[in-house]
Amino acid sequence: MRVGFIGLGSQGAPMARRIVDAGHETTLWARRPATLVPFADTPARRAASPADLAAASDLVCVCVVDDADVEEVLTGGHGVLAGLRRGGVVAVHSTVHPDTCRRLADRARSHGVTLIDAPVSGGGPAAAEGRLVVMAGGEPGTVAYCRPVFATYADPVVHMGPLGTGQLAKLLNNVLFTANLATAADTLALGRDLAIDPAALARVLAHGSAAGFALDRVAAAGGTLDRFAGHAGPLLRKDVRLLTDVTEAAGAAPDIVLTAAGAALARMNGQGTTDDGRRPAQDRR
Template sequence: MTAPSDVSVGYIGLGNMGAPMAERLLEWPGGLTVLDTRPEAVEPFTAAGAAAAANAAELAAGCDVISVTVLDDAQVRDVVTGPGGLLTTARPGTVIAVHSTISDATAVDLAAVCAERGVDLVDAPVSGGAAGARKGTLAVMVGADEAAFAKVREPFTTWAGLVIHAGPVGSGTRMKLARNLLHFISFNAAAEAQRLAEAAGLDITALGKVVRHTDAITGGAGAIMLRDTTAALAPDDPWFPILAHARSLGEKDLTLALELGDRLGVELPLGTQALADLGTGLGVGPGELAQQYSMKENA
């Protein structure tokens, strides 16, 4: 069996994310081959010692693990199964890792097509943005069977600070979508908080500094994502007093914020929803303040 460090790696797509990820593979012992439609993107890699392929088929013919970072589902399908695509030359045992955020259904469908050729396609979307890619600290969520995951884990550690085996093919994408659901809902919540602060005559750039500073200390929303289930907690569960305390603090502060919004004439729909749902979401049920606010609103 080929040692993980001896596998040859290919990288397709040298954009804002792909280039810094591939750059960290330049010293990979098994060698690196790159492909991009733009010669100017490829040139720094060949100057640093990487090989360049003219097309996906040429790259696949000489690589054991192939990373793909392109725009969307259509481009992924074209790279993998299109004319001159990876499957035209990929050898059995090759692993194709898709880092693009695509539909989980696309990942499962392409994996089935690849399996007919003895090739493993895994979905391995990343989180951490361009800054994380430049620092080599990305999180990568891999949907793969155990054997395929074992092949990609070591190459991925060159550019990722966290490599998670999310489950079978499709699981990496589903985890990324759940993560991004939180991300973009939090953007909406940030906008709501800014509206409240602005109406109160505050400097919202200063508020942003406070949020970034304290989230770096507390971990933000991820700080409560420690349980292995979302089921309701029994009162004797060790987590119950911890999360009940979080609920009490949250309901108090949400109530005060909503009262401020009422006085200033600022609608806070996310805040209202959060007060109603916080205790249930934490698994401890609504607290007294949430129940009182609900009765007041329904009166």
């Protein structure tokens, strides 16, 4: 299969490298030429535009930041849909609103192209080791068609259901992770209030029934969420907002997870802790 890959960031680059190393004829495009430099020693082809990339591909994987970026690379004047052959497939690995995928799928269909949503989770190290998780939404036959490529960087690859369900699963994953950041940071702060060394407590929790990825990330960041504010904070805030929009539109009523996620975002925004990472006295109860 000829594969085009757009979005060579910290997660996308190792995904693309796995595709190349698996022997697929691969074409790359990036806004920033510097992100292509690590592929100079590979057989991957560089495209002049998303349309040029699409013309050389059967499957185009898109792993850019947000809804606007996905729409631009697909539907712009030199976008993917201007170059992809009829019968081609687009896989959206970005985390976006399910309605964005549905709207773009309609646009793709008018070009004779099929679009599926296939967001991923695990981060760059997991991508490099081939152990991302792919949450795919779309027609079963199309997901099956893409599976050999997805399997180069992901295990498992899970078909969630119709178009949009992959995005819903990813948003739920990210909101739960955000909520877990809040509870992990609050637990370590509570331990500090009780005169327990946070590093020692984190080590114990990591080997007990409270162990988890969020706890590991918070402990590695010194027990607070301050280090998340710069890069992860805006992305998590985007995903919490998207899931909030989805739940409101569906009339769903989450009771705990969005509240806890909101608490984590508040802490990343400099609210809810003192300079030493302790909770303000009025919140210690």
